[in-house]
Amino acid sequence: MTVRDVVQILKAEILAEGDLDVEVRTACGSDMMSDVLAFVKDQSVLLTGLTNPQVVRTAEMMDMHCIIFVRGKEVDDTILELAKEKDMTVLRTPYRMFTACGLLYTNGLSGGCDVT
């Protein structure tokens, strides 16, 4: 799916617009950026309830295209400015983390990790 599809599925508001037509295949949801940096591999979407600029920095280091703030979080301008600088899309969804992840998963986005 594309980021544009994600917007529709999550009834999301676009707070910063990067490439909405970029293809995304995997996502991760976490409020711990330490875990995102440690365990995430090749995910292109980050769902989080954490709102500070390090969310954008973390997504940048992981080559992610899109950040989704869940539960209608208020997002500071410094976060949006940084995201715009990095051509990253920032979305805000009214859904909570579990539901937002579930909606994306059932629509075809995977977690990108196998458990053996």
Add this chain to the structure above:
Amino acid sequence: MSTLHFDYVVPGDDFTQAGAASSDVKRKLKKIGCSSDVIRRVAIAMYEGEINMVIHAGGGTAHVEIDPDKIYVALEDHGPGIKDVSKAMQEGWSTAPDNVRSLGFGAGMGLPNIKKYSDVLKIDTEVGKGTTLHMTVFTDRSKAGGD
């Protein structure tokens, strides 16, 4: 390509600025055409180090050398030093205060993650004096361990 040198100051009093040096290095590596895998490994390892310097040591300095066959990053701080390096290298072991966890860090993954993403990691640390991390990422990972 001759060796390129870059130096950065990592401010310790502004958490919002943490990662700015890593971001700049990432941009530079992209510009000179490094592979995306190498760029990502350098960026993540350096970013974790930067965050650590801000959380634990009140900031520090970063020195970066870019060679055709390797990228070397030295992160130096004058913080409290690491009392027990072997414990600090264990996943999940953390001395970060709760307010740091509320910012999304301090899960005890910093140093293990730096080790995971760099090919060579050397830690010089002295309690009360500070810590310097020396990390190297080879552009050809098959050469790892040869340094």
